Amino acid sequence: MPDYSKCIIYTIRTPTGLYVGATCNFINRKYQHNICIHNENSKKYNIKLYKNIRDNNDEWEMKPHSEFPCKNKMEMNIEEERIRRELNADLNSYSCYGFNNDKYQKEYYQNNKEKIDEYQKEYYQNNKETKAEYQKEYYQNNKKKLDENGKQYYENNKEKFAEQSKQYRENNKEKVADYQKEYQKNNKEKVAEQRKQYYELNKEKLAEYQKQYYQKKKAEKLAT
16 A cells, blocks of 8 residues: 655656656656556557657656655545646646546535645645745746736737726726825826826827817817
């Protein structure tokens, strides 16, 4: 029976992907991965991870991510899945609960919801500083990719964000007005510079707007 007090969450990185796993014997697990890569008789030969390694000329690196002493396989799988999602690992063929179907993952979660939620809450409380430091380091190491993904996500959801922003302003008019007033008070030079830049970049557009506004008012005055 595995000694779960020696559990290690590990990653495998290739030039084009990331895999997350868990083991109680790191050396033996690495040996097993190495065997499966080119063993055509293995049932795992064609899983996503090994196909990716072969496509990258056997360039792969397996490293411990974190030690995770635990009581049983369920606790190990919960942590493994948490890290898999946190790192957006794309080479796992299955969730770390052993399913490749969202329906079964949801069913598993529902059947173990209280235990999983309690574990995740306790883990967060005990590892807030470590998690914050890791996220900071991960962002620094993946800044370009994350920024590009964020930009793309924004582009794909501009209308949704605009509607949410509009709704927020409608529901929090006084709060927004107070914030803007306080911000302008504390950032006079910055606000002035931003307005100047906006004017420089939108001269023609502002001139056209003012022209239309003037013509509208003139027409209204003649009508009366």
